[in-house]
Amino acid sequence: MAFARVNDVVLHHDVRGKADGPVVVFSNSLGTDFRIWDEVVASLTDRYRVVLYDKRGHGLSEATPAPYRMDDHVNDLAALLDHLGVDAAAVVGLSVGGMIAQGLASRRPDLVRVLVLCDTAHKIGTAEMWNARIDAVTANGIASMGDAIMERWFTPAYRVPENADFVGYTAMLTRTTVDGYAGTCAALRDADYTETTRALTIPVLCIVGDQDGSTPPDLVRSTAALIKGARFELVRDAGHIPCVEQPVETSRLIGSFLSEAGWH
Ligand SMILES: O=C(O)CC1=CCC(=O)O1
Numbered sequence: 001m002a003f004a005r006v007n008d009v010v011l012h013h014d015v016r017g018k019a020d021g022p023v024v025v026f027s028n029s030l031g032t033d034f035r036i037w038d039e040v041v042a043s044l045t046d047r048y049r050v051v052l053y054d055k056r057g058h059g060l061s062e063a064t065p066a067p068y069r070m071d072d073h074v075n076d077l078a079a080l081l082d083h084l085g086v087d088a089a090a091v092v093g094l095s096v097g098g099m100i101a102q103g104l105a106s107r108r109p110d111l112v113r114v115l116v117l118c119d120t121a122h123k124i125g126t127a128e129m130w131n132a133r134i135d136a137v138t139a140n141g142i143a144s145m146g147d148a149i150m151e152r153w154f155t156p157a158y159r160v161p162e163n164a165d166f167v168g169y170t171a172m173l174t175r176t177t178v179d180g181y182a183g184t185c186a187a188l189r190d191a192d193y194t195e196t197t198r199a200l201t202i203p204v205l206c207i208v209g210d211q212d213g214s215t216p217p218d219l220v221r222s223t224a225a226l227i228k229g230a231r232f233e234l235v236r237d238a239g240h241i242p243c244v245e246q247p248v249e250t251s252r253l254i255g256s257f258l259s260e261a262g263w264h
Contacts, residue, residue, distance in 0.1 A: 001013070001014045002014065002015070003060075007076055009061065010062040011054065011076060011080050012034075012053065012059050012060035013052060014051075014052045016045050018046065018047060020049070021048045022047075022089075022090070022263055023051060023089040023090070024044060024050050024091075024258065025053075025092065026097070027091065027092070027094070027100045028054070028058070028093075028094055028095075029094045029096055029240070030096045030181065030185070031172070032094075032173070032176075033054045034053060034054055034059060036241060037052060039248075040243045040247055043251035044258075051080075055073050055077075055100070055184070056073065058177075063179040065179055066180075066186060070103055070188070073100045073103070074100055074103035074104050074107055077100055078104060078107065078111065081111060086111070087111065088110070088111060089112060089113065090115070090258055091104060092115075092116040093118065094120065094241065094243065095120050095124070096120070096188055097118075097120070098121075099120055101116075101120075105202065106197070113202060113263065114257075115204045116204075116257060116258075117204060117205070118250070119220065120206075120215055122197045123194060130186065130188055131189065133185045134182045142174050142178065149173060150170060152214040152239060153239050153240045154166060154241065154244075154245055155209075155238065155239050158245055204227045204229070205253065205261075206221070206223055206227075206233070207232075207234070207235055208242075209237075209240060209245065210238065211237070211238065212239055215240065231257065
């Protein structure tokens with residue numbers, strides 16, 4: 001693992017895999033850090049140079065004061081990739097990470113050659129919804145919303161106290177900084193990539209858990225329908241975070257799409 005100061009923030013990141021391989025970048029969701037990708041990344045490191053990072057306010061990255069703009073997150077990722085000397089990449093993004101990936105693809109078409117959009121959309125939620133979350137997390141902390149968030153993240157079968165992984169991912173959520181969480185809710189509230197995503201011409205795969213309670217299959221399907229030639233895949237028995245709940249199938253879908261898109 002490593003830390004880098006880019007723009008006005010210190011970002012925690014890690015580079016794994018084949019040093020001279022094509023680059024695959026992973027961007028994670030609200031309230032998670034880059035460990036959610038561990039199992040998927042393990043299936044790719046023999047072929048790819050993989051870049052993982054924690055967006056500002058998440059994981060071990062610095063938490064600058066809320067609110068954030070989606071452009072802050074997009075600029076952070078662009079600056080981190082410039083810092084690492086990456087000049088072309090496939091970008092895999094989950095939820096807000098998928099919005100960051102869409103933003104980067106439209107801002108830096110030189111950099112983004114393939115997109116995998118997991119459980120995300122061109123626009124997620126409403127201003128009322130995000131303002132209510134910002135108010136709740138600011139007044140009562142993230143743990144106060146923990147159960148409701150877990151119901152969207154994971155299926156009932158996964159969400160049992162005997163499942164140590166479930167307990168661990170709950171801790172990952174509740175240890176996110178309030179600035180990072182509320183700041184990123186503001187970024188989500190204000191972001192709408194409908195027009196820029198409609199203009200994408202690169203290979204795009206959209207995948208979603210069949211029981212995703214945050215970005216349900218119909219929403220993700222509507223994002224795929226915006227993009228000429230985009231592929232849509234449903235992951236069975238998964239909620240909002242298929243890379244954690246169904247890592248084998250998620251790895252298979254991502255790995256084969258990267259190959260088919262010529263990213264090898
Ligand atoms: O908390 C949720 O509902 C899940 C989520 C929405 C945007 C994101 O990145 O995660």
